[in-house]
């Protein structure tokens with residue numbers, strides 16, 4: 001089976017995009033893992049499948065698969081890549097584009113400079129919406145937010161960290177660190193991702209606050225490991241910072257692969273994200 005694909009990235013978070021409107025794309029989890037493999041396959045953090053709409057109120061449906069083969073609800077950088085993909089390849093003349101994801105409908109606008117602005121919807125915070133098993137735990141109020149203790153079993157002993165919980169359709173545990181470059185992302189990221197209190201696992205964000213309108217962020221992503229940027233992670237970190245009264249909208253998020261601009265006007269409002277979406281090359285793979 002030969003499939004045409006496009007390699008893209010959004011601030012260094014990289015994707016393989018398949019157009020399932022013009023070719024049949026029916027891949028197993030094993031095939032997704034192979035394609036995402038950086039040595040034996042093409043290499044990507046996530047694989048995106050663009051499909052015809054199922055919901056008449058939308059222009060497309062798009063599905064997201066992590067490098068580990070698992071399907072997920074939402075992907076911020078991927079959403080921007082999707083919008084650029086359907087625009088550049090003339091699959092629609094709509095702008096904004098409405099697309100159905102596993103987490104619901106989102107709206108995307110391609111700007112004149114090629115950047116994409118996405119309405120990422122309303123964040124959610126209650127433990128059952130993450131989901132997070134809070135049984136026996138006492139959250140600590142911080143501004144409008146609730147901070148939850150998370151015990152990690154490290155080789156040097158038990159360490160308890162404090163995280164804000166945010167769902168952007170997908171789960172995020174965000175902690176504040178003094179210096180993001182020295183944060184133990186590789187060591188504690190997998191422990192947070194697979195912590196028993198997150199039944200669906202989680203993305204783990206490490207945020208350094210530079211000032212009320214700027215943060216540095218690293219994210220250890222569920223199913224992909226540390227990526228150069230995470231769009232939903234950027235939204236989750238900014239929302240957590242604003243709820244904790246440490247940040248004010250708009251906020252510039254500096255990831256290792258690029259910069260995203262996030263706005264949020266507080267509880268009950270939708271989050272918007274603006275950032276780049278770049279086509280790297282087109283190819284064909286014989287599976």
Ligand SMILES: N[C@@H](CCC[C@H](N)C(=O)O)C(=O)O
Pocket residue numbers: 013045046066072073074075076077078170171203221222223224227229230231232233
């Ligand atoms: N890179 C993404 C998030 C992709 C999904 C995530 N790893 C998850 O499992 O929820 C982004 O830009 O948001």
